[in-house]
Amino acid sequence: MRFDQSLADKLDATMSERPLPEDAVTSRATVSRADVVTAVRAASRTESWAEAFVASQVWGYGLTGYGPIRTHRVLARPRAEAVIGEAVSLLLTHGALAAYERLSTLHGLGPAFSTKFLHFADLALPGVPCPAR
16 A cells, blocks of 8 residues: 555645644543443443444554544444444353454454454443353
8 A cells, every 4th residue: 555645635634624622632541441341331321332342442542543543444334333233242142252253244353453342341241151161
């Protein structure tokens, strides 16, 4: 993939239209594991699984600059939110492997970040079946 300056210029123009609030620029907020678990629990009440997914991705990407665009690309896929919800249902009924297999159908979401989401869903939601030993 070649660098395209026109795309970088377009991104700069878009970002300058909506600058970050001053407190976001001057402070470096962090997201803890507990924050993500809380977000997943809150999302479970309304079944807003995309919001829970975003929380796990924010934690996972940290302060790298490319987390938002990668997360956006995954969520822009057809039926992405439905697939995430189906994965949560599978996690609760059939366990992590079935949920992982469902998430693996989302192009652009690799093992490292799909398992982060499943890890936090497991921590936040009661009754996730353990794998057979």
